[in-house]
């Protein structure tokens with residue numbers, strides 16, 4: 001059983017996926033963390049972020065490990081944990097370029113499809129491209145200002161700068177960010193985090209919530 005939670009940047013995907021996964025007693029997996037890891041490793045190696053051949057060779061030479069814990073995913077390369085470094089503004093600024101590369105998308109998709117079910121998967125194209133046969137699909141939205149205000153609690157920049165960066169990333173990510181036709185769209189703007197988690201859980205078909 002797979003539940004997909006897609007949506008725009010900072011719409012609440014990870015927090016909601018984590019809450020839903022904990023309620024169901026299953027893991028969740030953040031596909032964005034894999035794109036962020038590819039970006040961080042590329043930046044650290046001094047690679048051009050649109051050089052797919054060099055990036056893929058570097059990723060294959062430094063295999064990562066995603067730990068899909070329900071309370072928060074962690075990423076390792078060898079003995080080094082990268083998790084805390086994946087949400088920097090530097091990675092935010094480069095990640096859409098990396099995510100636009102078909103070779104990198106195929107690399108991420110292969111890792112996701114190898115995971116043992118059940119799990120909750122969150123990202124942009126989980127319900128459309130990666131897991132079109134998922135048992136339940138959701139798509140989260142909120143206005144750019146609401147999302148920027150939430151993210152400002154996690155970044156050093158001010159709200160207008162974060163809003164501008166989020167809007168630009170939405171634009172760059174448009175291609176892979178369309179909601180699945182069978183996804184339930186939830187505007188998280190007027191809701192608390194617990195209310196969004198509750199809305200998702202209440203919409204799950206009975207066979208999915210039973211496992």
Ligand SMILES: Nc1ncnc2c1ncn2[C@@H]1O[C@H](COP(=O)(O)OP(=O)(O)O)[C@@H](O)[C@H]1O
Nearest residue numbers: 009010011012013014015150188191192193196
């Ligand atoms: N109603 C809400 N729904 C979802 N997230 C919310 C809500 N209210 C506040 N947040 C907060 O918004 C922030 C961004 O959420 P996050 O899960 O990181 O989004 P994403 O994974 O889509 O980037 C988190 O700190 C989260 O707790």
Ligand SMILES: Nc1ccn([C@H]2C[C@H](O)[C@@H](COP(=O)(O)OP(=O)(O)O)O2)c(=O)n1
Nearest residue numbers: 009010031032033035095099123124125173
């Ligand atoms: N399934 C996915 C997940 C993320 N991406 C890309 C698009 C996003 O700008 C980056 C980072 O995704 P992530 O979900 O971590 O970012 P936000 O928390 O929503 O800001 O990766 C993607 O193209 N496809």
